[in-house]
Amino acid sequence: MQIKDGTFMVTGGISLIGSHVTEQLLENGAKTVILFDNYSLGSTEMIEHILKEERVRLVRGDITRVGELYNALEGVDGIFAIAGFLTLPFSANPELGITVNALGHVNVLEAARYRGVSKVIFSSSVATYGDPEPGSIDETRPFRFNTMTPPGVLYGSTKIIGEQLGKLYSERYGVQSVSLRYATVYGERQHYRGVNALYIIDTYDKLMAGERPRIPGDGSEVHDYIHVADVARANLMAMESNVTAEAFNVATGTATNLNRLYEIIAEIVGTDLEPEYGDREGAVRVTTSSQLDFSIEKIGRMIGWTPQVSIEEGIARLIKWRQGQA
Numbered sequence: 301m302q303i304k305d306g307t308f309m310v311t312g313g314i315s316l317i318g319s320h321v322t323e324q325l326l327e328n329g330a331k332t333v334i335l336f337d338n339y340s341l342g343s344t345e346m347i348e349h350i351l352k353e354e355r356v357r358l359v360r361g362d363i364t365r366v367g368e369l370y371n372a373l374e375g376v377d378g379i380f381a382i383a384g385f386l387t388l389p390f391s392a393n394p395e396l397g398i399t400v401n402a403l404g405h406v407n408v409l410e411a412a413r414y415r416g417v418s419k420v421i422f423s424s425s426v427a428t429y430g431d432p433e434p435g436s437i438d439e440t441r442p443f444r445f446n447t448m449t450p451p452g453v454l455y456g457s458t459k460i461i462g463e464q465l466g467k468l469y470s471e472r473y474g475v476q477s478v479s480l481r482y483a484t485v486y487g488e489r490q491h492y493r494g495v496n497a498l499y500i501i502d503t504y505d506k507l508m509a510g511e512r513p514r515i516p517g518d519g520s521e522v523h524d525y526i527h528v529a530d531v532a533r534a535n536l537m538a539m540e541s542n543v544t545a546e547a548f549n550v551a552t553g554t555a556t557n558l559n560r561l562y563e564i565i566a567e568i569v570g571t572d573l574e575p576e577y578g579d580r581e582g583a584v585r586v587t588t589s590s591q592l593d594f595s596i597e598k599i600g601r602m603i604g605w606t607p608q609v610s611i612e613e614g615i616a617r618l619i620k621w622r623q624g625q626a
């Protein structure tokens with residue numbers, strides 16, 4: 301499907317990822333972009349520049365209500381199904397988290413089916429691997445959950461459900477569906493809802509307040525930080541491709557530990573404050589491994605996507621945005 305002149309819905313359209321997808325849709329000549337969001341987690345404050353654009357329509361609606369989706373989907377070619385509860389809101393409200401992430405996605409697919417929408421791109425997560433064994437992690441890796449805490453397991457389970465629903469609707473009803481398994485997403489308009497990216501913004505805020513940031517454990521915990529512009533580009537490329545009923549890792553393939561992340565932030569901010577080490581009481585942790593190796597071979601081969609923003613550049617962009625807000 302072509303982006304140019306197409307009509308798209310972005311559920312969770314005012315979110316971190318949804319707003320970047322929208323920007324790229326507009327840059328690539330989409331005719332209309334419908335932002336569908338119930339404002340439960342996001343707010344329109346940071347996307348005023350997007351809302352000024354005539355091709356953008358904001359619909360306040362809820363994916364747990366199929367009728368609202370159906371009404372808003374008239375004439376839509378493709379849906380970016382991004383609305384969802386990340387681990388922190390999920391652990392605060394598991395009942396709603398399950399409803400939105402799992403049942404909400406059935407509604408999206410069902411409304412798409414009856415409205416004749418061609419394709420749905422689902423925001424999944426590498427949480428579908430749970431706490432994987434060391435070694436290269438490709439899309440065939442099973443969900444390893446026995447070493448994890450409940451919030452991560454529950455969140456990952458809902459993403460597995462979402463992916464399988466997409467496959468089912470693709471095979472049974474011809475609604476094309478691709479699931480994108482994001483690693484830790486960060487970037488401009490960063491929020492405080494993702495457990496792993498939280499560390500970046502927390503560290504920055506502490507340093508700006510002249511306080512010593514706290515690094516959990518000994519700082520050897522690693523994550524694969526993927527910039528939101530790369531994530532948005534993966535969404536558009538998945539929509540444009542002819543691929544259906546597949547899941548892909550959307551990661552850099554490079555792990556960065558918390559000590560290195562601190563160095564990058566401290567260098568940009570220009571501080572010589574030393575961090576403290578130790579866990580924060582009551583903090584939600586998902587995985588704490590010191591090795592992580594996501595394979596991005598499949599998405600490169602089938603969709604042609606590779607990441608473009610390095611961690612150093614991405615963090616610099618995030619901090620520049622944050623400074624512009626002050």
Ligand SMILES: NC(=O)c1ccc[n+]([C@@H]2O[C@H](COP(=O)([O-])OP(=O)(O)OC[C@H]3O[C@@H](n4cnc5c(N)ncnc54)[C@H](O)[C@@H]3O)[C@@H](O)[C@H]2O)c1
Pocket residue numbers: 311312313314315316317318336337338339340341342343361362363364381382383384385386400404423424425426481482483484485486491493494497
């Ligand atoms: N940020 C990450 O690191 C990351 C990693 C992996 C996967 N994901 C997935 O990507 C998606 C978006 O992530 P994000 O960081 O942009 O999230 P976010 O928290 O910024 O946005 C979620 C959006 O969904 C909206 N929403 C929630 N419930 C809704 C409902 N019932 N109906 C309509 N809208 C609703 C919220 O108001 C919010 O704007 C989520 O599905 C998340 O699980 C994110």
